Amino acid sequence: MSAQIIDGKAISTRIHTEVTQQVAARKAAGKSTPGLATILVGDDPASHTYVNSKHRACEEAGINSFGFTLGADTSQERLEGLIRELNQDERVHGILVQSPLPKGLDEQHALSMLSIEKDVDGFHPVNIGRLAQKGPEPLFVSCTPAGVMVLLNETLSSIEGKHAVVLGRSNIVGMPVALLLVRANATVTICHSRTQDLPAMARQADILVAAIGRAEMVRGDWIKPGATVIDVGINHVEDSSRKKGYRLVGDVAFEEASEVAGAITPVPGGVGPMTIAMLLRNTLKAAEMSDS
Numbered sequence: 427m428s429a430q431i432i433d434g435k436a437i438s439t440r441i442h443t444e445v446t447q448q449v450a451a452r453k454a455a456g457k458s459t460p461g462l463a464t465i466l467v468g469d470d471p472a473s474h475t476y477v478n479s480k481h482r483a484c485e486e487a488g489i490n491s492f493g494f495t496l497g498a499d500t501s502q503e504r505l506e507g508l509i510r511e512l513n514q515d516e517r518v519h520g521i522l523v524q525s526p527l528p529k530g531l532d533e534q535h536a537l538s539m540l541s542i543e544k545d546v547d548g549f550h551p552v553n554i555g556r557l558a559q560k561g562p563e564p565l566f567v568s569c570t571p572a573g574v575m576v577l578l579n580e581t582l583s584s585i586e587g588k589h590a591v592v593l594g595r596s597n598i599v600g601m602p603v604a605l606l607l608v609r610a611n612a613t614v615t616i617c618h619s620r621t622q623d624l625p626a627m628a629r630q631a632d633i634l635v636a637a638i639g640r641a642e643m644v645r646g647d648w649i650k651p652g653a654t655v656i657d658v659g660i661n662h663v664e665d666s667s668r669k670k671g672y673r674l675v676g677d678v679a680f681e682e683a684s685e686v687a688g689a690i691t692p693v694p695g696g697v698g699p700m701t702i703a704m705l706l707r708n709t710l711k712a713a714e715m716s717d718s
C-alpha cells in the first residue's frame with residue numbers, strides 16, 4: 427500500500443473541538459446556546475443511529491438538541507406543520523429532516539418548507555440553487571459535500587485546474603460536490619448510470635469522488651496513478667466473521683486503489699465522520715446569523 431490515508435476521523439475530531447470551544451465562548455459572552463432540531467420519520471434503523479449520533483455530538487459540543495420522532499404513517503401535513511412550528515421556535519437555530527423519508531412523503535416539498543436561515547443540512551432548493559450560480563452565496567452547504575471539500579483542502583495544496591470526476595449525481599452528494607468543485611476552479615466531469623465506459627472516465631481523474639452506492643465498484647485499474655480518491659460510499663456487506671454480521675465498505679475497492687492512488691479516504695473513518703462535524707459547524711453558524 428502506498429497511498430496517503432486521509433484520516434477523516436482525526437480531521438472531524440479537530441472540527442468538533444473547534445466548535446465546542448466556539449460554543450463555550452459565545453455562551454460566556456452571554457449569547458444564545460445554539461439549538462438543533464432533528465425530525466426523524468419512520469423506523470429505518472440506520473437513520474435512528476445517525477440521528478442519535480447527531481444528538482450525542484451536540485451534547486458534547488454544548489449545543490442544545492431537540493428530537494422529533496414521527497411514525498412511518500405520518501402525513502405530509504403533520505410533517506410540514508412541525509417544520510412550520512420549528513421555523514418559529516427561537517430556541518431552534520437549525521432544523522434537519524433525516525433522509526430518507528418513508529415512501530409516500532414528498533421529501534423535496536418538505537425541505538422547501540424549511541426557513542433557509544435554519545437549513546443546516548443545506549438541502550433547501552434555494553441553498554442548493556445558490557451553489558449553482560453566481561450571486562448570493564448559499565447560507566449553508568450540505569454536510570457531506572462540505573466535508574468532502576475540507577478533506578480535499580487538507581490533502582491537496584490546490585484544487586484549481588485539477589480534473590475532478592464525480593461518480594454519482596444525487597441531490598445529497600454527487601451534484602453538490604460537483605458544484606463545489608467547480609467553485610474551487612476544478613474542471614469537473616459528472617458520471618452516472620448512463621455514462622459509457624465509466625472506468626475510462628474515472629482514469630482521467632486527478633480527483634475522483636465516488637458516490638454511487640455500489641460496494642467496491644471502483645477497482646484499482648480505474649484510478650490514475652497518484653490521484654486523490656474520496657470514497658463517499660457506505661455499504662453493508664455480509665460478513666459472518668463479524669459480531670454484527672456485516673462490515674462496512676465504500677464504493678472503492680480500498681486495497682487495490684491504495685496501491686495506485688496518491689491519497690485515499692478509508693471507509694469507515696473517511697468522509698462519514700465529516701458529515702456530523704459539518705452539521706455542528708453549520709448549527710453554530712445558524713446561531714451566529716441569528717445574533718444580528
Ligand SMILES: Nc1nc2c(c(=O)[nH]1)N[C@@H](CN(C=O)c1ccc(C(=O)N[C@@H](CCC(=O)O)C(=O)O)cc1)CN2
Nearest residue numbers: 476522523524525526547569570694695696698699701
Ligand atoms: N438529513 C440528512 N440525512 C442524511 C444525511 C445528511 O447529511 N442529512 N447523510 C446520510 C447519513 N448520515 C447522517 O445523517 C451519516 C452517515 C454516515 C456517518 C458516519 O459517521 N459513518 C461512519 C460509519 C458509521 C457506522 O459504523 O455505521 C464512517 O463512514 O466512518 C455519519 C452520518 C444520509 N442521510
